[in-house]
Amino acid sequence: MTSNAQQQEQGEPIIEVQGLRKRYGSFTAVDGIDFDVRRGEIFGLLGPNGAGKTTTMEMIEGLRLPDEGRAKVAGYDTRTELNKVKTVIGVQLQSTSLFELLKVKEITKMYASFYEHTVPIGPLLQSVTLEEKLNDRVKNLSGGQKQRLAIALALVNDPQVVFLDEPTTGLDPQARRTLWDIILQMRDRGKTVVLSTHYMDEAQLLCDRICLMDRGKVIALDTPRNLISNMNSESAIEFRISEELQWPEARQQGLLQHLHTLSGVRIAEFRKDTYVLYTDDLQQTLTEFIEHCKAEDIEFMDLLTRTATLEDVFIHMTGRSLREE
């Protein structure tokens, strides 16, 4: 499929980002990035902390002025038509704290008053399952409820594009899942969602396309499936060797080199205390691996096999993990 045909199928771009760059002193937070977001998709910005995700979003929202480059939202330039941009976007900021002493209904009404065109408050709060909390003060809400309220406030003007900056950070698994449902419903109602996260499972599950960011640069942009299959390795094999510490260096290197030669193996790596093999032929690789261990009298442990994930893609492309350790 050509890129043209793909675009027609997936809808026209609603956000166009060209050469955005942002420096803070000598530190370059965003280093010249380009991408398009298509109407109606959930677009993920995935990367570790400090990758430049938030700065990127804030430049598109018009909250930060880029040093170079430009961004257009729904055809409006963020530098020259910011007021029009603001009417078509809804924003949930990473660290927004709401007025703790106001009631849910009151703060929603207040935010609604900032816009000319708004949606009715009742159904809006219902859509984020807060209809029973209308008259509760914000400070009495749980973390998940506060985050859902923040999302409701981002939807109060019926925006075309919704920006969610790490919406699930700090939430418990149950609250995360509730929030995922809400985000998927937003797409069903025709919203374009730009979502930043450092959880690869979240990105994989929610996003139609993912923009992988690291150190202010876009390192890959594709659907989750394509990102993984582009590694040409569907599966991963992990294991440890307990007596390895007594091994001479040469034997370790020898093992790694041999693992590369197993059929199907694309990548073989040693990370911390674990060997990781990526393969496109799990059965054959595994059979040969076990035969090799038997022949060489290697005693392995904690063997596991799994499908490759975005985390593997990220590590493969950057040599580093998504989460800081």
Add this chain to the structure above:
Amino acid sequence: MRAYGQLTIAQLRLFGRNRQVLFFTLFFPVFFMVMFGYLFSNSGGNTIYGGLIDLDQTTESRAFIAALDEQKEILKLDTSEGQEAAMEKLRQGDNQMVIIIPKGYGEKLQAATSQTGTAPPGTVDVFYDETQAQKAGTALNAVSQVVDGISKSIAKYSPVVTITPKGIESLNLKYIDFLVPGIVAMMIMSNNLNGVAAQIASWRERGVLRRMQSTPLKSSTFIAAQITARLILNGAQALIVLLIGSFVFGTQMNGSWALLLAFVIVGTLAFMAIGFIIAGLAKTPESAGPIAGFISFPLMFLGGVFFPIQSMPSFLQPIIKALPIAHLSTALRQIMNVGAGLSQLWSEGLMLCAWMIVAFIVASFTFKWE
């Protein structure tokens, strides 16, 4: 317009629901009013307590004591105690002075009357506490007046020039009348200076302002709503303090309420603008409070809140005369105490307006949404 109304209501709700802040912003001025009001009204101002010992016991000495009695408004003299006891009380600070009429006072006076000019004059010993200079001064003054009177009558001196005291429109003002306008001025200053600085700095830190910035809300609307809500709050608080002053302490209100309100409004705006400047300068919400305190605390003591500006050291006078709080407290006091109108208070009004305009201009440069 809808946003302006909603933001104003939201801000008033935040004020109303933050019980602790509401209580202390009101409690603090009322506490000051009660404390200073009672402390200073009961200490009796210029009354001086002392002992009087008559060692002479002659007609002349009794005449002197009778003359002293005319000064009883100022001098409260105890004649029942012995010399030793009276002197001990002076050393302890319970007496501020001890007057001793020595033996032979009567004779000396008689001698002075008969042989004109040459005889040694009669003397009265006055012991006083040097550490209480002001009271000692008043006491010595009162005694000198008595002595002067006796001298003149004995010498048959008839004055060439006399004073005819004519009091005009005695308002009978008490310290509390001085204090209440000062307290209102202090409240306006501290609520706005500290309140605006702390709130804006904290909203900025917590991303509240950034979130609003991502909507079409205009910053002028936001600031207008802030101003409106704070004017309503300050107006109400000033009214409560004035009513407590009036009903509990019987403070006077001799001027125009409209003019008083006008000065409350201008004062609120001026100090709000300074609060916005501090919010712009403070790097963290934690530093906004101390910076505001650093500015407001000296102002509270220099600016005529508790003590008259005239009693401040003369080298500070030019500085004090430039302070906004000094003009606010003076204006409120003049309106309440003597019913001054705009024609007398235009310079205070002008200075406050100047402060307000300059501060708003500076604030618009230093203010940051993030």
